[in-house]
Amino acid sequence: MKKLHFLLILLCLPLTVLAQDSRLIKGKITDGAEPMADVAVYVEGSGERIFTSSEGRYEIEAETGDVLVFSYTGMKEMKIRVEDVTRFLNFAMVPDYEELDEITVSGKLKSQLEMEQQYATNPRIIATAFGYIDADKAPGRVRIIEGERINPIGICILDYMRNRFSGVRVIGNCNDPQGGAVIIRTVGSLGNQAPAIFDVDGQIFDEVPWWIDLNMIERLAILSSYSLTTRYGQLAAGGVIVINTYNMTLPSVADRGGKRAKPAALSPTDIAANAPSYMEALQSETTEQGAKMAFEDYATRYSSSPYFFLDAYKHFYTVRRDRDYADEIIENNFGRFRSNPVALKALAYLYQEQGRDEMAREVYKEVFILRPAYSQSYYDMARAYRHAGEYSKAAAMFGRYQFLLQEGFLIGSTDFWLIQQHDSDNLFAKEGESLGTDMRLVSRDDYVQDATRMLFEWNDSEAEFDLQFVNPENGTYVWSHTLADNPGRIDDEKIAGYNVEEYVIDPKTPGTWQVNVKYHGNKSLTPTYLKVTTFFNYGTPQETRQVRTFKLFVEGSNQQLMTITNPGESSTSN
Structure with missing residues (x-):
């Protein structure tokens, strides 16, 4: 790895500007199943447009910092900011539904236990196979009809729903219910509108439950927003109709006896079965000699892929325990990483997982040189210095970030600022005496103090995924990092230059938590590396840190990451 006068680079940073590197960006656009022709593609602010071919393919010139816009009637407009590593952008567009009478969400979101307790008295709460939903707090439109407003007059669900909801189309009737369907999304897969599925008292049906006695329906709700139906997977491409009956056994959050099972997730064994x-x-x-010969053989075929060498490095380091040979693999092929900040971060993640903090620090320096205008470059360097025992340099890097932010040389982000501030405060609280800090001036955030704090970081800014947290009562919470559901957050990350999210498990919620991820890809054919840093008893003398790195490459399925025993015990992997 080349030696650089890193201090000189730090001093010159305020004069650094990003070079405008015009390049050709290619990709393929689909609707999730079929290629999409005639999708308009253009650089925001430019009058020139190109259109995708019959195979959904496009090529367009753009520069770092440009915003590419993808537009098609009936589909949600996509905006993607071009970064230094952007070369290919392949993705699926999603339908854009006209949302009427939207509800403004305000106030604190209710917990699953609170909604369970209020279900009997609040007609705006529905029970689904994946927990309760409060229509007034949901991240999307929920249309509900209470049972007392349903006048069945001897008909089935098909004829009742016909003409009952605007924008809903019914196929079939009660005289011939076989093959009937309800279409609640005006745009589905091109040329093939998917029918809605039914969630009846927590049981999922892909055919119309025409046999239901309408007199027994307590609540009927229509879920068409992707943010509400994503847990059902591809089965819910046409939306979901939720039916709660008076005979429903409520899926008690407090019941650990099995009324609500943990969401299914692929195990590490399942993931390994899909490996290259x-x-x-x-x-x-x-x-070991046979493994080395196999590596040499495959190295000629995968010579252009840094991810092949990362896999080989991890295999020889962790499985074969030949650390010298593993290090040779990286040393001999470091040129494949040097100009690629995404691959470099993946390597740094592996070093940190292995406790090789000094080596991780050197890799983060390389990333810093490539990305001096990224907020996370300062954050990564500060933490790398700290974990390598260089506390003064860590403090200086946090200070450097704050200075450049105040002077306008870096673009700020409220979400990122709070995360890095927690680490900065923690550094001075723990190492303040050696840094000559007046301990009375060190701030502490009660939100993270004494808690289990989790940092999720990903090496590729184009990565789309859902993080799923399952609490000890098997209630779930999902954070969606996708263009369809969270475009504002993703654009904020690219503008400020960060890829990290923080979650805190309150010490008052003891027990075993499960953390899953559903990976949706990164618009290219490369894997994404997800680093999870878990701090137990954060901010206390008993604080401990664990780093885990996960390679994401299996798309469309829940992958089990880890379980966390909260509080006080180290996390373990199943």
């Missing part, structure tokens, strides 16, 4: 062929070859070799 070269990993199978490396793992099947019974001798």
Whole structure:
């Protein structure tokens, strides 16, 4: 790894500007199933437009910092900010539904237990296979009809729903219910509008439950927003109709006896079964020499992929325990990483997971040189210095970030600022005496103090995924990091230059938590690396830190990351 006068680079940073590097960006656009032709693609602010071919493909010139706009009638407009590493952008567009009478969400969101307790008296709460939803707090439109307003007059659900809701189309009737369907989304997969599925008292049906006695319906709700139906997976491409009957057994949050099962997730064994062929070859070799020969053979075929060398490095370091050979793999092929900040961050993640903090620090320096205008470059360097025992340099880097932010050389973000401030405060609280800090001036945030704090970081800013947290009562919370559901957050990350999210588990909620991820891809054919740093007893003398790194490459399925025993015990992987 080349040696650089890093201090000189730090001093020159205020004069640094990003070079405008015009380049050709390519990709393919689909609707999730089929290629989309005639999608308008253009640089925001430019009058020139191109359109995708019959195969959904496009090519367009753009510069770092440009915003590419993808537009098609009936589909949600997508805006993607071009970064230094952007070369390919492949993704699926999603329908854009006209939302009428939207509800403004305000105030504190209710917990699952609160909604369970209020279900009997609040007609705006519905029970689904994945927990309760309060229509007044939901991240999307929920249309509800109470049972007392349903006048069945001897008909089935098909004829009742016909003409009852605007924008809803019913196929079939009560005289011939077989093959009937309800269409609640005006735009589905091109040329193929998907019918809605039914969630009846927590049981999911992909055919119309025409046999339901309408007199027994307590609440009927229509969910068409992707943010509300994502948990049902591709099955809910046409939306969901939720029916709660008077005979429903409420899915008690407090019941640990099995009325609500934990969401299914792929285990590490399942993930390994989907690994590249070269990993199978490396793992099947019974001798170390055989594994080295297999590596050399595959290295000629994968010579352009830094991710192949990352996989090989981890295999020899962790499985074969030949650390010298593992280090040789990186040293001999570091040129494949040097100009790629995304691959470099993945390497740094692995070093940190292995406790090789000094090596991680050197890699983060390389990223810093490539991305001096990214807020996270300062954050990563500050923490890398700290974990390598260089507390003064860590403090100086936090201070440097604040100075450049105040002077306007960096673009700020409220979300990111709070996360880095927690780490800065923690550094001075723990190492303040050695830094000559007046301990009376050190601030503490009660939100994170004494808690289990989790930091999620991903190396590729184009990565789309859902983080799922399952509490000890099997209630779930999902944070969606997708263009369809969270475009504002993703654009904020690219403008300020950060890829990190913080979650805190309150010490008053003891027990075992499960953390899953559903990966949706990163608009290219490369994997995404997700680093999870867990702090137990944060901010106390008993504070401990654990780093785990996960390679995300299986799209569309829940992947189990880890379980967390809160509080006081180290997290473990199942």
